[in-house]
Amino acid sequence: MTSPEGRIAALLARPSLSRLLEALNGEGEETRIVGGAVRDALLGEPIGDVDLATTALPEETMRRGRLAGFKAVPTGIEHGTVTLVADGVACEVTTLREDVETDGRRATVRFGRDFVADARRRDFTVNALSLDRAGVVHDPCGGLPDLAARRIRFIGDAATRIREDYLRILRFFRFHARYGAGPPDADGVRACIAGRGGLTGLSRERVRAELMKLLVAAGAAPVLRTMAEAGLLMPMIGRVPHLARFEAVTEGGGEGVFPAFRLAALAVGVREDALRLREELRLSNDEFDRIERIVLALEGLSGRGSPATLAQLRHLAHRVGQDAVAAGLVLLAGRGAESVERTQAMIAALGRTPPFQPTGRDVIARGIPAGPAIGRVLEAARHAWVEAGAPDDAQAQLRLLEDAIAQGVRIEMPPSTTPT
Secondary structure, eight states: OOOHHHHHHHHHTOHHHHHHHHHHSBTTBOEEEETHHHHHHHHTOOOOOOEEEESSOHHHHHHHHHHTTOEEEEEEGGGTEEEEEETTEEEEEEEOEEEEEEOBSOEEEEEOSOHHHHHHTSSBGGGSOEEOTTSOEEOTTSHHHHHHTTOOOBSSOHHHHHHHBTTHHHHHHHHHHHHOOSSOOHHHHHHHHHTGGGGGGSOHHHHHHHHHHHHTSTTHHHHHHHHHHTTOSHHHHSSOOOHHHHHHHHTTOOSOSOHHHHHHHHHOSSHHHHHHHHHHHTOOHHHHHHHHHHHHHHHHHSSOSSOOOHHHHHHHHHHHOHHHHHHHHHHHSOSOHHHHHHHHHHHHHHHTOOOOOOOHHHHHHTTOOSSHHHHHHHHHHHHHHHHTTOOOOHHHHHHHHHHHHHHOSOOOOOGGGSOO
């Protein structure tokens, strides 16, 4: 594995970034890489966006960027931020700042020239590191030892940092779930509990964004349990969390899971839960649709005296989607090895279901006029196809379609094979 020094050197050697630092440094101004890019380079984590902080005022930053061939976009110029773009790579560059006044949601700032003062207004020590053009890492807040210990710690007085922006409560737990080891910093937890009332004043969109990132972090399960014990979780999701279920579905580790599935695992039992979350967290239409389908799958799978048959799973998948049924099976699986193995086998079998190929054109070609009858014939044929074992052969599927037409289009589905 590359050393921290090697990773820092590789970051500074990026062509567009190197060219930008050359343009923005000198003639009385200094620009450094700040925040997450420095932290992640030292840890060997994938580096996302690269942010820069500079002593130059925004107008001077844009002037220098344009002279160096960058496109300058005043994305947040009133707060000192401009975006410089070249070769498809964008960097946000922000003039150093000092807080004048804060109200727990936003801050009034003035521009400054002191990197230490700028660092001290940030949230956590590991986010206050900066890297200059010469490759020197500056650590005015003790972030390097915290990084080595995998410890997320507020800069200075935790309660003061939280009062500046109450979203830092969620960020504290999210960063610990992503980067931390062991229990969260005790002083930080106490300050979060003391300041939890401030969460109610935050926009629901900001709360949702932080929560969704937390849910897919590798260490989310133990962190959510800590939050629940501290009384911080239930007010956000509006119900007692399904902690054991969440832990069961996250035991495999990794972050490649849809946040909506993790949210459903934690906070959804019935459709009313999904509706409440849509309102309380301002879920996107796609997120709500995923969660609602999972709820419908849970309803179709629950309350059975015996496990659902493959045919019943296929019927349910047609109604709510194969992914939702798979998610429902996982949520109901429990933690035993036998149960997990059986669930995986059912999901695999469901995933091997071939497509049902007949369309409305096939129905019309067989003498049924356009109209509602088309859908009823297709539905009846699809139902018969599932009951027949979902044959892949196109001709066999068409014969089932013809049988449905011959029996009449108002076929009633047998209740014994329709998931409830």
